[in-house]
Amino acid sequence: MGRVNLAALPKAELHLHIEGTLEPEMMLALAERNGVQLPYPDVDAARAAYVFEDLQSFLDVYYAGCGALVTEQDFYELTFAYLERAHADGVRHAEIFFDPQTHMDRGIPYGVVFDGITSALRDGRTRLAITSHLILAILRHLDAESGMRALDAAFAHGGELVGIGLDSGERGNPPEKFVDVFARARAEGLRAVAHAGEEGPPAYITSALDTLHVERIDHGVRCLEDDALVERLVRDKVPLTVCPLSNVRLRVVDRIEDHPFRTLLERGLVVTMNSDDPAYFGGYVVDNYRACVDALGLTDAQVLEVARNTFRASFLDDRARAHYLAEIDAFTS
Ligand code: HPA
Ligand code: ZN
Numbered sequence: 001m002g003r004v005n006l007a008a009l010p011k012a013e014l015h016l017h018i019e020g021t022l023e024p025e026m027m028l029a030l031a032e033r034n035g036v037q038l039p040y041p042d043v044d045a046a047r048a049a050y051v052f053e054d055l056q057s058f059l060d061v062y063y064a065g066c067g068a069l070v071t072e073q074d075f076y077e078l079t080f081a082y083l084e085r086a087h088a089d090g091v092r093h094a095e096i097f098f099d100p101q102t103h104m105d106r107g108i109p110y111g112v113v114f115d116g117i118t119s120a121l122r123d124g125r126t127r128l129a130i131t132s133h134l135i136l137a138i139l140r141h142l143d144a145e146s147g148m149r150a151l152d153a154a155f156a157h158g159g160e161l162v163g164i165g166l167d168s169g170e171r172g173n174p175p176e177k178f179v180d181v182f183a184r185a186r187a188e189g190l191r192a193v194a195h196a197g198e199e200g201p202p203a204y205i206t207s208a209l210d211t212l213h214v215e216r217i218d219h220g221v222r223c224l225e226d227d228a229l230v231e232r233l234v235r236d237k238v239p240l241t242v243c244p245l246s247n248v249r250l251r252v253v254d255r256i257e258d259h260p261f262r263t264l265l266e267r268g269l270v271v272t273m274n275s276d277d278p279a280y281f282g283g284y285v286v287d288n289y290r291a292c293v294d295a296l297g298l299t300d301a302q303v304l305e306v307a308r309n310t311f312r313a314s315f316l317d318d319r320a321r322a323h324y325l326a327e328i329d330a331f332t333s
Contacts, residue, residue, distance in 0.1 A: 003300055006286050007286050008331070009090050009304075011090055011310050012093040012094065012095070012311050012313075012316075014239075014272055014314060015218050015219075015274035016274060017062075017099065019065070019078075020276060020279060020280055021277070024040070026078065027068045028043060030070070034074070036067050038067065050280050050282075052250055052251070054199065054251055055170065056171075058250055066102050066103065067106065069108075072112045072116035072119075075115075075120070076116040076117070077120075078117075079096075079116065079117045082094075090286070091130060091285060092327065093314060093324065094133075095134075095314060095315060096134055097137040097165050097167060098113060098136065098137065099139060099168075100136060100150050114134075115159075131316070133162035133315055135163035135191075136151075136154055136161055136164050137164075137168075138164065138165065138181055140195075143177075148180070151185060151188075164190045164192050165195070166212070170196070175196060175207040175208040176212075179212065191315050192214040193241075194212055197217065197221060198218070198250075198252060199252065202222050205222070209232075209238065215239075216241060218240075219240070219242065220233070220240035221240070221260055224267075233269055234269055239272055240270065240271050241272050241313070242264065243281075243288065244256060244261050244273070244291060244292055245282055246276035250281075256291050256296075257296070261273075261292050262296040265298075265306070272306065272310045272313050273310065275287070275288055308328055311328075
């Protein structure tokens with residue numbers, strides 16, 4: 001056990017909010033460059049503020065940090081820095097969320113955000129050999145009309161967008177609030193995913209499947225409270241994008257030793273490992289693998305299964321998926 005070189009292991013990351021990769025150093029530098037006022041005098045003060053009671057207390061800090069991002073160059077630098085960090089963690093493919101409504105509501109045009117991110121993704125492909133997909137996340141604390149306006153902007157602007165997601169404050173904002181937004185996005189050819197069962201009840205996972213027709217569940221750890229739901233997720237091979245260090249920081253679980261990651265795997269679910277908002281949660285994706293190996297005693301075989309799951313659960317085409325799975329085979333032989 002524990003012999004797999006976790007950083008060298010080929011892997012995909014499927015649950016990553018690009019705004020959640022804004023490290024305090026960059027946040028303060030961009031704020032200064034853009035003349036934006038932040039509530040932190042320095043990097044240490046920012047880090048000291050990253051103590052959260054729950055999802056909402058995190059989101060308040062996360063949306064405040066987004067204020068530092070203004071220009072296309074800012075979004076480029078944010079995204080390329082993540083890709084370089086992911087590259088060091090053996091990430092070969094990333095499916096990345098962005099939150100356009102947060103920026104549009106501050107007067108930043110959709111195209112500034114999208115073009116900055118996608119030009120970094122292109123450079124990630126050529127300079128780092130990381131493939132990537134972009135997923136537009138709808139903010140569930142806002143109303144469906146605001147979500148529709150984000151889609152209006154996305155379709156008017158064009159460019160490569162693979163999916164639609166659903167994030168932000170879960171409690172009181174069930175998936176069915178966004179039936180029309182998701183129906184439209186799927187009709188336009190987007191793949192659908194949703195955060196569900198992080199803080200919200202298992203019923204939100206069921207609703208995401210039945211009303212939004214999502215193909216993956218982000219987090220989903222609370223499925224374990226409903227045996228019939230677990231059976232359904234296993235039978236239908238619905239992947240879960242699990243983020244262990246996030247769950248500890250946002251108090252979904254008390255300690256990493258209490259995290260159900262291993263249980264989820266052993267129940268036969270298609271579990272993947274992800275970092276969510278690594279600048280805020282104390283670790284990138286390899287830190288999440290390492291924490292689970294150390295605290296939960298994941299075996300080498302389980303670690304390899306999780307890495308394979310990350311490609312199986314991705315929106316890559318069959319050829320690219322087979323290529324990456326063969327890389328894992330080569331890694332183990
Ligand atoms: N959960 C919900 N919404 C989010 C998160 C999260 O972990 N990160 C950024 N938006
Ligand atoms: Zn998330």
